[in-house]
Amino acid sequence: MKLAHPLSCVFLSGLLLAGLAGCASSPPARFYTLEARAVATPLAGPAASKADYNVLVGPVSIPDLVDRPQMVLRADGSRVTIAEQARWAEPLKNAIARALAGNLGQLIDGARVATYPQATGSSADYQVFVDVQTFDAALGSGSAIELIWTVKAGNGKGERAGRSVSREAASGGDHAALVAAHEKALAAISREIAEAVRELAAVPGNRNP
Numbered sequence: 001m002k003l004a005h006p007l008s009c010v011f012l013s014g015l016l017l018a019g020l021a022g023c024a025s026s027p028p029a030r031f032y033t034l035e036a037r038a039v040a041t042p043l044a045g046p047a048a049s050k051a052d053y054n055v056l057v058g059p060v061s062i063p064d065l066v067d068r069p070q071m072v073l074r075a076d077g078s079r080v081t082i083a084e085q086a087r088w089a090e091p092l093k094n095a096i097a098r099a100l101a102g103n104l105g106q107l108i109d110g111a112r113v114a115t116y117p118q119a120t121g122s123s124a125d126y127q128v129f130v131d132v133q134t135f136d137a138a139l140g141s142g143s144a145i146e147l148i149w150t151v152k153a154g155n156g157k158g159e160r161a162g163r164s165v166s167r168e169a170a171s172g173g174d175h176a177a178l179v180a181a182h183e184k185a186l187a188a189i190s191r192e193i194a195e196a197v198r199e200l201a202a203v204p205g206n207r208n209p
Contacts, residue, residue: 031089032071032179036102037187050110055197056124057101058116060093062132067092071175074138086175096132099183103190104128108197125154125206126197134165135182142169143181147189151196157205160196164189 066072071083088095097115105113114124134146144167152159166185170177200206 027085029085029087030175031087032175033089034095034099034179034183034186036099036106037183038103038106038190051108051198051201052110053112053125053201054123055101055104055108055111055113056116056127057104057113058097058128058130060097060100060116060130060132062093062096062135066135071137071178072135073178074136074141083175092135093132096130096135096186099186100128100130100190100193103187104194104197107191107194111197123154126200127152127154128193128197137178137182139175139178140170140173142167143178143185145182145185145189149189149193149196151193151200153200153203153206155206158200158203160200162192162196164192 065080068082069087071086071088073081073083075081094115101113101115105111116127129150129152131148132145133148134144136144144165146163146165148161148163150159150161166188168181168184168188170181
């Protein structure tokens with residue numbers, strides 16, 4: 001039986017230790033989600049004091065590029081980077097839907113807002129369909145979000161559609177500041193969607209706003 005050379009064993013042991021040291025020094029992953037940020041006062045409506053209807057947000061579609069657990073960051077030009085240590089705590093499309101629903105619930109006083117697919121569309125008076133065109137982020141810069149959205153009345157009596165673009169600067173250079181910029185951008189877009197819901201609710205034959 002041929003024995004391994006002592007120097008070979010030392011070399012292999014060194015590689016193993018270096019690999020273990022590399023693993024030990026890797027920074028831990030941090031997980032983020034998106035929260036509602038519609039701090040503005042509810043939208044003013046006609047004479048009725050509160051909305052009395054159900055709103056369903058979703059489904060939400062997002063580009064394949066950002067449909068992953070890791071944050072995707074714009075580097076320069078057409079180059080992007082994948083932030084392995086900065087991850088979404090839930091599927092991004094679900095996080096966007098939940099943030100929009102939370103914002104609409106604050107903006108439309110009295111509305112009962114739920115997200116798809118946790119709630120079905122059968123009982124929704126109004127459903128918001130969202131197609132995310134752009135969900136850009138750059139550390140030290142901020143967020144750029146573009147959505148195409150459609151609000152449809154559950155009774156088939158009309159719809160409203162729009163394209164919203166919002167850009168928000170980050171208040172810092174870390175991932176948390178970038179998430180906050182995303183939340184502010186979604187809050188601005190939520191106001192446009194909320195206005196469309198209220199307009200559709202005011203159409204004769206639909207529920208009163």
